[in-house]
Amino acid sequence: MSTIYIDNKQYEVKAGKNLLEACLGLGIDLPYFCWHPALGSVGACRQCAVKVFKDENDTHGRLVMSCMESIRDGLHLSVSDKTAKAFRSQVIEWLMTNHPHDCPVCDEGGSCHLQDMTVMTGHDYRRYHYKKRTYTNQYLGPFIHHEMNRCIQCYRCVRYYHEYAGGKDLNVFAAHNHVYFGRERDGILESPFSGNLVEVCPTGVFTDKTLREHYTRKWDLTTAPSVCNHCSVGCNTIAGERYGQLRCITNRYNSQVNGYFLCDRGRFGYEFVNSANRITQPLIRNRTVEAVDEAVLMDHLRALLTNHTLIGIGSPRASMESNIALMQLVGKENFYQGISDNAVFVEKRIVEVMQSGVIKTASLHDIQQSDAIVILGEDLWNTAPVMALAVRQGVMKTAAHQALQNRAIAEWHDAAVKELVQQEKGFLANCTVSSSPLDEISSSVMHKAPEDLARLGFAIAQRLNMVLPVVQLNDDMSTPAAVIAAALQKAKRPVIISGAGYYNEALIRAAFDIAAACKATAEEVHLAYVMPECNSMGLAMMQASGFENAVLRTSRVNNVTAIVLENDLYRNVPAQIADVFFNNCQHCIVLDSLHNATTQHADVLIPAASFAEADGTLVNYEGRAQRFYQVFVPANKNMQESWKWLMKMQPVQTGSAVERSYHPEEVLAMGEQLLPRLSGITAVAPPRNFRVNGQPLPRAPHRYSGRTAMLSNLTVSEPKPKQDYDSPFTFTMEGYSGMPPSPLIPFFWSPGWNSNQAVNKYQEEPGGSLKNEHAGKLLFEYKQDATPVYFKDIPEAFMVRHEKWLLLPQYEVFGSEELSAYSKGISELSPSPYAALSQLDADPLSLVNGSLITVKIFEQVYELPVRINAAIPKGVMLMPAGLAGMPVMAWNSWVQIISIRL
Amino acid sequence: MSATEHILIVVGVLFVLLNIAAGLIWVERRLLALWQDRLGPNRAGPLGVLIVLADTLKLFFKEDWIPPFADKWVFILAPAIVVGSVLLSFVVIPFAPGIVVADLNIGILFFLAMSSLGVYSIVLGGWASNNKYALLGALRGASQMIAYEVFMGLSLMGVVMLSGSFNLGDIVAAQQNLWFVVTQPVGFVIFFIAGIAETHRLPFDIPEAESELIAGYHAEYSGMKFGMFFIGEYLGITLISAMIVTLFFGGWLGPAFLPPLAWFVIKLFFFIGLFILLRASLPRPRYDQLISYGWKIILAIVLANLLITGAIALWLRG
Amino acid sequence: MISHLRTMWLVFLHLFKKKVTIEYPEEKAELHPRYRGRIVLTKDPDGGERCVGCYLCAVACPVDCIALQATEDENGRRYPDFFRINFSRCIFCGYCEDACPTYAIQLIPDFEMADYNRQNLVFEKEDLLIDSQGKYPGYNFYRVAGLEAGVKKKGEGENEEKPVDVHSLLP
Missing domain, CATH: 2.40.40.20 (Barwin-like endoglucanases)
Structure with a gap:
């Protein structure tokens, strides 16, 4: 800690940071553009000027860019100094000389860092009477809209896209006041992380093209904290709704999981919620009138649920609550995972390994902090893109650490660090079947069949721990194995990543063996297994058998009523097997949100709420249970959470008249009782009756507009606002207006900070953890003194077969x-x-x-x-x-x- | 007086009084408007008199709501008390020779007793409403009543001394030659002030002060229960005006070209008009100022008035 | 005391003053051209809708009685897909007019909108849009804005230089 004096007030700040970070961390508003906590400082925009004094007697001082100045013990500086203020407001004024008169038609308006900073510095009147510079725009693909006139040349986009995310096709062109940020020619941005440009750009040069289709300002969105359901990483997102439609997904900062960035699949993959293919009405097939209401449906289900053998097919993309409710309904022994036995076998092994507690699971934060990473048989770039981005950061940071050793340069000094690092990279071994953009930053690249990769893994483990059995490798593999083993031996915080992508169980074992062997030399070893879908880990932890077993069961029992939960079986098992299953079942009840091949076979089809209309819990690849909250109540009352439907079926099945509604935490508690393995999952989020100063938390910002007009075309009397009995949120702007606790942040906003940069105010320090961060609940417990049991059965080498x-x-x-x-x-x-x-x-x-x-x-x-x-x-x-x-x-x-x- | 005649008088007085009180809604609104350069309600019926009917109908059709947090029975009782107590006071008022409900020989004392009962309605209403504004209003009402009740009684003692009777009929008769306002000007002024305070009319509407207490003791009242408070207030004005007329302005006495009742009514309406003029012109004093004004100044003056009147009366008889 | 009596006397004298009441509807009040009454949406000099769907009126509205949805035509010109004002909630404060950056929303001297049916007070864009420029003739937002929306090309705006040629190395 160092003591600094800001405007003659004494503060204790963390050493090693720069002044801008210190000021923002202390809650002092200081404008900035080119600095970003994830990108570091370059001192390009000249916006964060403060005055620094020689000592307490110095009254003259000198202007410095606060982002380029290290904290020194006893430093005196002034933020409110007249010269510094004038300087900052003049810089904005210059930036604004070319900024177009676009705010009303600019998608960034209302969540614009440039607007915020202009207001903050006080510039409000254009004195420059000459013409504005203009540019032509480029087509950048279906996700990003380009409007180059608005650019203020902060270089953040290129620094992010090029250096942080490793994209090659966006760059800066031309010179002097003509610099241009874009592609060499029109075309789709290649990086799957291009969507982050929207949030990185401080103004409206890069905006969300999908939001443009149904544009809504940030202040008009009803938002809720959500969790991405497009891969197993479980990135935290903010989902926003307006007029009963999901409008956009933005990043929800979380120091442990996704940090500042999302992948494009997560950011732009939300449109299925608004799809015309949604199931909107309960259907009972083979009747004259197929569409029915809830009462008729329940009546019909009574016959199906009683006097039949119930079989439940769970889903890796349904929430824990829904899977648990299904298990509760059909009974533990009748619950099957809706995935093939191969996948079940691999995932079971992953759960076993994680459950043993020998190795810590690797959060994305751990991966970023790692100094040696081995990817064994998983195509990270495509199965868990944000993890691949984290791997890239791990590699870059390691290189920077090595370059900075014994040098008096701070880590945040981005340009200087880049200069020093040059082409150096940290250690990454990317051992997969095919090529991936990660290969470029890998020290060791290997493309082999999964069996060979597993053997490579065992060989590395053997080199780290000589007790293990020796693996005979070809020459082309034994050298890399030695190189990787040597790198791991030197590493302090190695991370081993594998996954279920190739359905190869040997890879799982091999990855564990490497990690376990690393424990001898490293300070901290982390292990991550990428799972196929957003709740695959949660489903796997329920330890049910696979779909083929369910098919077997249906062939033995006649009167089967199958309940298929949010699962398109035709995507998870070959069509023949699924067909057999549906033929064997007497009745089939399907709950899903979208029509698909499986719903075609449903005798009873029940519309399920999508993630935006539901409360639920997902367990990500590291066993981190995270709650996603309902964003809005769909106008269609039939769209209910699957677990709500299933809990309603329970009294129908048992014949009890008592009908009551359940809340997510009650369903989770039920799960804890059914499966002791899930114990602790109820602690995933604050209880539904959580209040701050007795008030619930609002989903909408206080400036939410149109409340008395948005539905007045239907009836001029406003309906009562929807009530939420399942979470601490309201569906309006009413409620506690301060800063909510970390798992309950529906949007980032702070007075004067309308853009997502307001996240600074929610963090302990810029780029650090959120205040009182509660990043979900880790279900796997690390056991310090657990002794690893190595896997010693090594698969045969891959043999190429003829033709x-x-x-x-x-x-x-x-x-x-x-x-x-x-x-x-x-x-x-x-x-x-x-x-x-x-x-x-x-x-x-x-x-x-x-x-x-x-x-x-x-x-x-x-x-x-x-x-x-x-x-x-x-x-x-x-x-x-x-x-x-x-x-x-x-x-x-x-x-x-x-x-x-x- | 026969029983039929008596019943006729009672019914007649009741009928006329209630109509006057209701009619005052219109009178007050029109007069206030005229003094504020407006026209006031002039649409319903001739000159807008039917506004009274419209207002009453409106009050009847409003939701008669009792807050769930209120003390139900006390809440209902309170507005009845105010009307009841004021109407009872009218019992002793001699409107004209022979037109009096009960010619009590302790008329003034009865009036004082009844009018002070009125404070119960305020206190009970405020208490039963279970609302902080209502309670504050009720407390203000109580302390204001206690303060001004004293001067009201004392200010009348001069008149009693001069007339030698508590009977209002006798007091009127005693003014055959000279109205008491001439011999008791200080008593009149103080009685007038105390009367305003007693009826908590502007400028002394401290218990209900809209701008501070959003309506004070009757903040929670609606419909005809509120209407009772409303009518009670107008009845109060009429009562105080009638008392002023009776005690200081010779009651029904007047030149013979008009019948005695007509003189009484003319004088009565003059003072009602004065009440409304007061409302139109004077601002509300602060609560503490009102109370300290009462106890520190008026009490002294009224006692002095009593002493001097007594001395003069003794001297005259002497 | 004397001043109180004087006040009462002066107030009493007002009985004989001329009354200011205008007996509407027999007699109409004369409204100033900038009187803030009914809300309309105006058109630009080229006959296009002025509203660009920026949502500023909606957010400025203290009673939240404006709801709209912005959309775009094939040229990228923004306009409201629907624009609804619930006049049964409107308090005629004029904040929407103040907030409007394109002079689209304007308050005009007409207030006679009473209706027996509240539903009739919900005005849609078709009810609001008038074929006039209202109080601010001659202004077309898209001529001064930086983006291209079918009104002018990049660099042809009132205050714009020709677009930068990225390939040129000239200063």
């Missing part, structure tokens, strides 16, 4: 995930089906890119265009997984090419 290829999934950021694919932009960017082969395999068959091959998989025949990828190992064929309209493949099976059309 047969091992079929593996290739995940795509855009397209592989079910719900996000409903977004227009995401479906636009998702690839069309293909079969990817190694160059080594393509050449003998004289295949070129685009040749059509006919592939035979278990009697099924598909014709697909070929993509040749040099990185793919020989004998492996990749097909994109989960694309809309593409059937589920039998992954890890051997396929034949039966014909070729060139």
Whole structure:
């Protein structure tokens, strides 16, 4: 700690920071543009000027940029100094000379950092009477709208896109007052993290194109803290609604999970909530009038739920509450995971490993702080994009740490650090099946079949712990194994990442063995397994058997009523198996939010609320349970949370007349009783009756507009505001207007800070944790003194078969995930089906890119265009997984090419 | 007087009084408007008199709401007390020779007793409302009543001394030659002030002061219960005006070209008009000023008045 | 005391003064051109809707009686998809007019909007839009704004230089 004097008042601040961070951390308003807590300082915008004095007797002082000045013990500075203030307001005035008169039609307006800073400095009148500079805009794809006239040349976009996220196609062009931020030519931004430009840009140069379709100002959004449901990372988001429609997703800062940034799938994948494909009405099929109301439905269900054997099919994308409610309804022994046995087997192993408590789970924060990262058999970039971004930060930060050793340069000094680091990188071993943008920053890249990767993993573990059995490796693998082992041996905080992506259980074991072996030398070892879907970990922790077992059960019992919870089985198991299941079931009740292949087979179809209309809990890849809150009450009363429907079915089934409503925490408590493994999950969020000063928390900002007019076209008498009995929130702007506690932040706002930069005010220190941060509840407990039990059965090496290829999934950021694919932009960017082969395999068959091959998989025949990828190992064929309209493949099976059309 | 005649008088007095009180709604609104350069209610009926009917109908059709937090029975009782006590006071007023409900020989004392009962309605209403503004209003009302009750009684003693009777009929008769306002000017002024305070009319409407207490003791009242308070206030004005006329302005006495009742009514309306003029012109004093003014100044003056009147009366008889 | 009596006398004398009451509806009050009555939406000199759907009127409204949804035409010109004022809530404060950056929303000297049915007081865009520029003739927001919305090209605005040629190295 250092003592500094700001305007002659004494403060204790953390040493090593810069003055801007210190001032903001103390709650002193100081304008800035080019500085960003995640990007560091470059001192480019000249906006954060303060006066620094030699000592307490110095009255003259000198102007410095506070973001470029380190804290010194006993430093005297003045923020409110007249010269400094005048300087800051003049800088804004200069920036504004070219800023267009666009605020009314600019999407940033009302959440604009430039507006906030202009008001803060007091500049309010244009004295410059000459012409404004203009630029032409570029088409940047379906997500980002470009309006270059508004640029204030802070360089944040390029520093973020280029240096932080590793994108190559956005840059700064031209010179002097003509600098231009954009692409070399019009085109879609390549990085899957481009959406963050919207939040990084302090003004409206980059804005959310999907929001533009149904534009709403920040002050008009009804927002709730939510959790992204498009992958297993569980990024915290803010979902905003207006006029009964989900309007946008913005980042909800959280120091442990996603920090400042989201991926484009998470940010723009929300449109399925507004989809025309939503199920809106309970349906009882094969009747004259299929659409029914709740009373008729429940009446009909009485016959189906009694005197039948109930089978529940859980879902990896439904909330814990819904899965628990289903398990409660059908009974523990009748509950099955709605995923294939292969996946269940792998995920079960992951839960086992995590449950053992030998290794700490790796949060994204841990990954960013790590000094050596090994990715073993998971295509992070496509299955958990934000984790890939965290890996990149880990690599960059390690490089910076190494470069800064024994040098008197602060870590935040971005330009200087970059200069020092040059091309150096921290250690990252990216061992996967195919190539990925992470390869560029990897010290060690390996593209092998999953078995070989597992063997590589065991070999690394063996090199770290000689007690383990020796693995015979080829030369091309033993050298990298030695290199990786050596790097891990030196590392203080290594992170091992693997995942369930290739359905290979050996990879899970190998990753654990490496992590366990690292414990001997490292201070802290972290392990992460990427899961397929947002609640895969939660479902896996319920330890039910897989879908094939359910099919087996239905073939033995006649009078089965199956309840399928938010699960398109045709995406998780091959179609034949699903067909058998539906044929075996006497009745089938399906709850889901969107029509899909599974809902076609439903005898009774029940509309389920999407994440925006529901309260629920998701468990992310690290076993972190996080609550997402209902954003709005849909006008359609039929759309209810699945768990609410299921809890309503309970009295129908037991025949008891007592009907009562349940709250999420009650359902979770039920889960704790059913499954002791989940104990502690009720602590995921404050209870529903949580109040601050006796007041609930408002979902809408205090300036929310149109309350007495938005529904007046229907009836001029305003309806009573919707009540929320499941959470501490109100659906209006009424309630506690101060700063809510961390898991209950529906939006970031502070007086004078309307943009998302207001997050500074919610943090302990800029870029640090939120005040009283409660980042969900970790369900896996780390046991300090647990002794690792190594896995010693090492798989056989991968053998290339003659004229047969091992079929593996290739995940795509855009397209592989079910719900996000409903977004227009995401479906636009998702690839069309293909079969990817190694160059080594393509050449003998004289295949070129685009040749059509006919592939035979278990009697099924598909014709697909070929993509040749040099990185793919020989004998492996990749097909994109989960694309809309593409059937589920039998992954890890051997396929034949039966014909070729060139 | 026969029983029929008596009943006729009672019914007649009641009828006329209640109509006057209701009619005062219109009179007050019109007069206030005229003094404020406006026209006032002039749409319903000739000159707008039917506004009275409209107002009454409105009051009847309003939701007669008793707050759930109120003390229900006391809440209902309070507005009845105010009307009851004021109407009872009218019992002793001689409107004209022979037109008096009860010619009590302790008339003044009866009047004082009844009018001081009126404070119960304020205190009970304020208490039963279970609302802080209402309670504050009630407390103010109580202390104001206690203060001004004293001078009201004392200011009348001069008249009693001069007339030698508590009977109001005798007092009127005693003014055959000279109205007591001439011999008792100080008594008149003080009685007038105390009367305003007693009826808590502007400028002494401290218990209900809209701008401070949002309506004071009757803040929670609505519908006809509020209407009772409203009517009670107008009856109070009429009562005090009638008392002033009786005690200081010779009651029904007047030149013979008009019948005695007509003289009484003319004088009565003059003072009612004066009450309204007061409301139109004077601002409300502060609560503490009102009370200290009462105890520190008026009490002294009224006692002095009593002493001097007594001395002169003794001297004259002497 | 004397001053009190004098006050009462002076007030009494007002009985004989001329009354200021205007007996509406027989007699109408004369309204100033800038009287803040009914709200209208005006058009720009080129006949286009002036409203750009910026939501500032809605947020300025103290009774929250304005609701709208912005949308865009094929040129990128913003306009309200719907624009609704619930006049049964409107207090005619004029804040919406103050807030309007495009002179679209204006209050005009007409207040005779009473109705027996509250529902009739909900005005949609079709009811609000008038074919006039109102109090501010000659102003077209899109001529001074920086973006291109089919009104002018980039750099052709009133106060704009030609667009920067990024490929040029000239100063």
